[in-house]
Amino acid sequence: MNRSLRGAAAVAGIGSTPYYKRGTSPHSALRLILEAILAACADAGLDAHDVDGFVSYANDLNEGLAVGAALGVREVRWSTMVWGGGGGGVAAAVNAAAAAVACGQAEHVIVYRGITEADDGRQSYGKGHFPPLLSAHGVLTPVQVCALRTQRMLEVDGVPWSALEALVQASYYHAQRNPDAVGYGRPLDHETYADCRWVSEPLRLYDCSRENDGAAAVLVTSAERARDLRQVPAFVLSGVQGAGPDWSESAENNAAYTSAGFHPAMVARMWAEAEVKAGEVDVVQVYENFSGPAVASLIDLGLCPPGPEAGSFMTVPNLIAPDGALPVNTAGGNIAEGFVHGIGLVLEAVRQIRGSSASQVPRADVSLLLGGPVAPLVSATVFGSPATI
Amino acid sequence: MTEQPVLDGPVPDELAAIAERHGQVVAAGDNAATLADFRPDRTGQLLGSARLPDHLVASRLLRLQAEPDGLVAAFIRYTAADGSETVLRSRWIKLEQGWRVTQVRNVPDTPPVMAAAGPRDDGLDRPHWEGLRAGEVRIQRCAPCGHWIWAPQPLCPRCHSFDVTWPAVEPTGTIYAWTRTWQAFSSELSGHVPFVIVVAEMGTAGGRRLLGVLCDGDGADVRIGLPVRGEIDPAPSPDAWPVLRWRLG
Numbered sequence: 001m002n003r004s005l006r007g008a009a010a011v012a013g014i015g016s017t018p019y020y021k022r023g024t025s026p027h028s029a030l031r032l033i034l035e036a037i038l039a040a041c042a043d044a045g046l047d048a049h050d051v052d053g054f055v056s057y058a059n060d061l062n063e064g065l066a067v068g069a070a071l072g073v074r075e076v077r078w079s080t081m082v083w084g085g086g087g088g089g090v091a092a093a094v095n096a097a098a099a100a101v102a103c104g105q106a107e108h109v110i111v112y113r114g115i116t117e118a119d120d121g122r123q124s125y126g127k128g129h130f131p132p133l134l135s136a137h138g139v140l141t142p143v144q145v146c147a148l149r150t151q152r153m154l155e156v157d158g159v160p161w162s163a164l165e166a167l168v169q170a171s172y173y174h175a176q177r178n179p180d181a182v183g184y185g186r187p188l189d190h191e192t193y194a195d196c197r198w199v200s201e202p203l204r205l206y207d208c209s210r211e212n213d214g215a216a217a218v219l220v221t222s223a224e225r226a227r228d229l230r231q232v233p234a235f236v237l238s239g240v241q242g243a244g245p246d247w248s249e250s251a252e253n254n255a256a257y258t259s260a261g262f263h264p265a266m267v268a269r270m271w272a273e274a275e276v277k278a279g280e281v282d283v284v285q286v287y288e289n290f291s292g293p294a295v296a297s298l299i300d301l302g303l304c305p306p307g308p309e310a311g312s313f314m315t316v317p318n319l320i321a322p323d324g325a326l327p328v329n330t331a332g333g334n335i336a337e338g339f340v341h342g343i344g345l346v347l348e349a350v351r352q353i354r355g356s357s358a359s360q361v362p363r364a365d366v367s368l369l370l371g372g373p374v375a376p377l378v379s380a381t382v383f384g385s386p387a388t389i
Numbered sequence: 390m391t392e393q394p395v396l397d398g399p400v401p402d403e404l405a406a407i408a409e410r411h412g413q414v415v416a417a418g419d420n421a422a423t424l425a426d427f428r429p430d431r432t433g434q435l436l437g438s439a440r441l442p443d444h445l446v447a448s449r450l451l452r453l454q455a456e457p458d459g460l461v462a463a464f465i466r467y468t469a470a471d472g473s474e475t476v477l478r479s480r481w482i483k484l485e486q487g488w489r490v491t492q493v494r495n496v497p498d499t500p501p502v503m504a505a506a507g508p509r510d511d512g513l514d515r516p517h518w519e520g521l522r523a524g525e526v527r528i529q530r531c532a533p534c535g536h537w538i539w540a541p542q543p544l545c546p547r548c549h550s551f552d553v554t555w556p557a558v559e560p561t562g563t564i565y566a567w568t569r570t571w572q573a574f575s576s577e578l579s580g581h582v583p584f585v586i587v588v589a590e591m592g593t594a595g596g597r598r599l600l601g602v603l604c605d606g607d608g609a610d611v612r613i614g615l616p617v618r619g620e621i622d623p624a625p626s627p628d629a630w631p632v633l634r635w636r637l638g
Contacts, residue, residue, distance in 0.1 A: 026612055066599055117490075123574075131509050131514075131540075132505050132506060132507055132508065132509050132514065132518075132601065133509075133514060133517075133540055133600065135503060135505035136503050136505050136506035136507070136630075136632055137503070137600055137601050137602050138570065138578055138581070138584060138586065138602060139573045139576075139586055139600065140501060140578075141574050143572075144568055144570055144586060146568040147568035147570075148567065148568050148573070148586070148588055149566065151567055151568055151613070152565070152566040152613060153565055155612070155613050156613055173513070196430070197430070197434055197571065198569070198572075198573045198583070199571060200568045200569065200570040200571065200572065201569040201570075201571070202568075203568075245546075247545075249540060249596075250539070250540055251539055251540035251599075251600060252542065252565075252566070252588045252598050252600055253597060253598050255538050257565070257566065261544045284520040352433055383451040
């Protein structure tokens with residue numbers, strides 16, 4: 001029996017609403033999700049009535065069954081919510097959809113995420129993850145937890161500050177080439193970055209992702225079906241998700257404190273199943289709730305050296321398309337494109353395989369998606385071009 | 390007769406009048422004039438930072454103090470209609486358009502008092518909070534295998550015994566991680582930012598880490614590895630809960 005996901009499923013369609021400034025969406029989150037799904041199906045050349053599965057994450061308010069009912073789909077065969085807070089579930093949601101189509105539980109599975117401030121409230125990403133052992137001390141938001149981790153990464157591990165800024169600058173660089181990005185037309189210079197206000201030391205305003213209203217969706221289907229559809233398939237080469245033994249809800253007591261959460265066994269499993277080595281990754285979409293945890297993710301994956309050496313790798317020229325050693329967040333990411341819990345990163349990972357990114361990496365055969373840093377779970381998906389299959 | 394403010398260090402001549410006037414527009418409730426004194430890229434953060442009573446009747450610039458990087462701190466005392474007094478420290482920066490407030494806080498530096506203090510709904514951490522009421526810092530520990538458990542769990546994750554105990558420990562440790570929070574994420578934080586949160590590693594509890602506010606952390610030179618000692622802040626009211634704080638040294 002073939003127990004591998006490799007090459008069994010692919011993303012065949014992508015769709016997104018605009019990123020609205022938070023609180024300004026003209027429509028409900030459900031309506032935005034439906035718009036995104038219709039766009040993803042149109043992109044794939046699929047009648048949306050043929051969707052038969054739904055997956056979301058981070059406690060999306062709109063259940064797959066309700067979304068399916070609104071679309072009038074013929075049948076809902078698969079409906080899954082990934083447990084665990086925040087963007088840690090983004091790649092896990094893709095993996096769940098891929099697993100469903102790989103073993104025939106469903107044929108056309110939509111992965112979606114939609115947020116509006118009117119429906120979800122402020123800071124919906126942190127709900128339920130700040131028990132009294134944190135909130136009694138004024139720790140109310142993810143940025144404070146991520147700041148604690150980042151401070152130790154800087155002060156003890158010796159990762160230089162410049163590594164954080166390089167990630168932010170690369171995001172803004174790419175956003176200047178993406179007219180759909182919220183940060184388009186708003187270039188960021190070093191002086192502005194260095195002079196912006198603290199949010200929670202060592203993280204400043206520009207180290208933080210945005211908060212937007214919006215929705216996006218991708219259509220995951222079997223490899224065979226994807227080949228019949230309109231777009232170049234972005235094949236799932238491997239997918240991993242989860243948490244190490246002391247990782248989740250431990251009130252800052254996990255042993256690998258400055259890790260993003262991609263523990264060594266998980267990383268090894270991801271590379272092995274994908275049949276890819278770290279050096280063969282062409283482009284990365286790394287979830288940046290905040291700059292520091294994104295850097296920690298790249299270190300966890302072995303894509304960036306740990307400690308002081310991180311500074312020599314994490315430079316703007318290295319991180320930008322088309323010629324950088326490892327272009328990251330080529331649409332601008334959560335920091336500069338827009339934030340709907342990282343779902344936009346999935347679309348960009350797929351665009352790189354298709355060759356349709358505004359900051360395209362030449363011959364991008366291996367496109368990596370990393371979700372979650374420092375969230376209760378983390379997840380990753382390795383996408384491959386048809387050449388990798 | 391107006392009392393002159395104390396000048397501490399080299400302070401530009403024009404700033405005393407600017408800061409004095411700033412206090413007057415704040416006390417008068419003139420929001421437009423107040424906002425005009427704020428550094429434009431951080432008005433939202435500044436508005437949430439300080440807390441003043443309603444119905445102010447007077448202000449007085451007490452002191453101007455030169456600080457590093459060309460900043461000047463202005464200590465302004467506000468008097469409310471009920472006679473209560475509140476002192477804010479605003480930090481001023483010279484921009485092209487003139488002197489602007491780039492940071493403001495209430496002084497003295499006091500930790501935020503959060504309504505969330507107390508046991509979680511399922512009561513898993515209740516013995517810890519009851520320990521604080523009794524003047525002790527209690528941490529969960531497995532009775533059979535001695536494993537220290539934090540955050541609390543229904544059973545020992547190591548040996549799966551449900552026989553967990555809550556011994557009191559000496560609240561000392563070293564700083565494992567810290568952050569200084571500047572943004573008032575809720576109104577409860579207004580009047581207390583910036584404040585420092587530390588994660589303290591406790592050798593007295595098997596290396597478990599307890600998080601809390603570092604008292605007087607705003608101006609402190611906080612470093613990972615520094616020793617800290619726990620203190621218990623009494624409950625602000627009979628139906629509220631005490632809170633563990635940390636202090637350097």
